[in-house]
Amino acid sequence: MIRALELMIGLRYTRAKRRNHFISFISLASMLGIALGVCAQITIVSVINGFGTELRARTLSMVAHATVSGFGGEPLQQWPEAVAVAQKLPHVVGAAPYVEREVMLQGGRVSGAIVRGIDPTLEPTVSAIREEIKEGDFAALQPGEFNIVLGKELALWAGASLGDSVLVYAPQVRATPAGLLPQMRRFRVVGLFEAGVSEFDRGMAFIHIQDAQKLFRQGDGVTGVRLKLDDLFQSRAVAESLGAQLQGDFRVRDWTQDNRNLYQALNTEKITMFVIMSLVVAVAAFNLVSSLVMLVIDKQADIAILRTLGLSPGSVMQIFVIQGVVIACVGIAIGTVGGILLAENADRLMNFLEAIFGFDFMPADVYYISALPSDLRMDDVLSIVGLSFVLSTLATLYPAWKAARTKPAEALRYE
Structure with a gap:
């Protein structure tokens, strides 16, 4: 002492x-x-x-804090049930369905991209895409209009600008009298966004969810439901709770699993x-x-x-x-x-x-x-x-x- x-x-x-x-x-x-x-x-x-x-x-301004999807990439038909259950859980402040696929996008040049079909009224509750629009109008994503919003880097690589038309080739084929042809659709560029993350600015495009269902022939099914929480560090607990309450073939993941590396x-x-x-x-x-x-x-x-x-x-x-x-x-x-x-x-x-x-x-x-x-x-x-x-x-x-x-x-x- x-x-x-x-x-x-x-x-x-x-x-x-x-x-x-x-x-x-x-x-x-x-x-x-x-x-x-x-x-x-x-x-x-x-x-x-x-x-x-x-x-x-x-990253998390564009990424869901938790995601509910179908097994094996199959369309999720019971997504309204998943939304209803998720919205009752603590910490969940938003839930929105989405359709997502890899495509080839052709403007002045050809570039690979991920197209995500969203509901423009629900998407702002789970991501900041509306705030990241630098050119154009996010509200122009209307069903049946076949409009598209591109990342600024993606637009540069694809040789497209605001107001141009681009062809979107889906990873599917359709039978015609002339034989099998790729499933494609022409979209008009109505907006450019910049999130500040290369993964999104270089490789992401958004269309209306109904246009995506038509393009990918998914009927009323969706790829999944994206959730936003008031505390992102509660994502693991919310995902586990949601997985325990849902009935059927659901796959629930949170942002810590998708961005682990x-x-x-x-x-x-x-x-x-x-x-x-x-x-x-x-x-x-x-x-x-x-x-x-x-x-x-x-x-x-x-x-x-x-x-x-x-x-x-x-x-x-x-x-x-x-x-x-x-x-x-x-x-x-x-x-x-x-x-x-x-x-x-x-x-x-x-x-x-x-x-x-x-x-x-x-x-x-x-x-x-x-x-x-x-x-x-x-x-x-x-x-x-x-x-x-x-x-x-x-x-x-x-x-x-x-x-x-x-x-x-x-x-x-x-x-």
């Missing part, structure tokens, strides 16, 4: 001037190293969190960067070893006098642990404050650097996310502070143990 005497002497040694100024420099360098390591770790983890949050928001990659990246930056903090923390060892050598006579006056080896060890912990805590505090300020102003800092150097680090015509997002989370900050404190404390043990082993007679022999 640390007593007032050890605490007082340890704090006194921390404030005292050194006979050897190089020791003061090493202590200062250790403190600044810990501060920089903590600051960098908080900032980098916050930026990774920001990219993950931004990517998740953009993406979010596993983001989590792996965050963990990897946390480990790498922890090593930086560890290197800075263990610089305390050299500074405290030199301090012990500098204080040999003082330690011998304290031992002669009756101070135990354990008390001597506590004195130097206190001194090392104080240095570490000051460095951690400076780094934490700096990391929080830097994480909260990462975007402003990038804009400032862009103004100084005269070029964009993340140009909007290249990157979908052109700003530098940052999501500061206090649990991450506490984890970083706790880990830094533990590493710094461990670094003080060897020098303190070395001080405790000082023999008074030998230390005072040449004084």
Whole structure:
């Protein structure tokens, strides 16, 4: 147990001037190293969190939080039952049927695409497609009009623009007197959207659900029902509850299953960067070893006098642990404050650097996310502070143990 005497002497040694100024420099360098390591770790983890949050928001603005579909890709005929059951569940705020198939789309050029048939009145309750329209009118998707809304990248690759006609080839054939011909239909481009996610902007097109049923010859069946929740992290529980209540051949999945690889990659990246930056903090923390060892050598006579006056080896060890912990805590505090300020102003800092150097680090015509997002989370900050404190404390043990082993007679022999 640390007593007032050890605490007082340890704090006194921390404030005292050194006979050897190089020791003061090493202590200062250790403190600044810990501060920089903590600051960098908080900032980098916050930026990774920001990219993950931004990517998740953009992706999930177009992706259903949960999906009900038929087994084996068969059309779902009992979809009104699925909608009725889903709407009674907690956290479900929207449900909309859809028809989805892979097609070939021909404008000035030919490009593959995924066509999704939607109900324009229900689709906005499960996705942000209406808000992502950059050109044209989403309301122009009317039954029987055979209009289509394309992603901007898809329109570019297919050589189509607003008002043009495109041919949509379904993966089916129809028998005619001339033989088997591909099932196709001409659509007019009435809108272009940009969600900020290449998967959708490059490969997705929307038509009215009734036009899709006619094109793919599905009758009144649909591919499935898409759900939106008020809390996306409840998707697994809602999917399990929905699967237990539905009767018949239904397949229920949530967004964590459909986008597992993406979010596993983001989590792996965050963990990897946390480990790498922890090593930086560890290197800075263990610089305390050299500074405290030199301090012990500098204080040999003082330690011998304290031992002669009756101070135990354990008390001597506590004195130097206190001194090392104080240095570490000051460095951690400076780094934490700096990391929080830097994480909260990462975007402003990038804009400032862009103004100084005269070029964009993340140009909007290249990157979908052109700003530098940052999501500061206090649990991450506490984890970083706790880990830094533990590493710094461990670094003080060897020098303190070395001080405790000082023999008074030998230390005072040449004084």
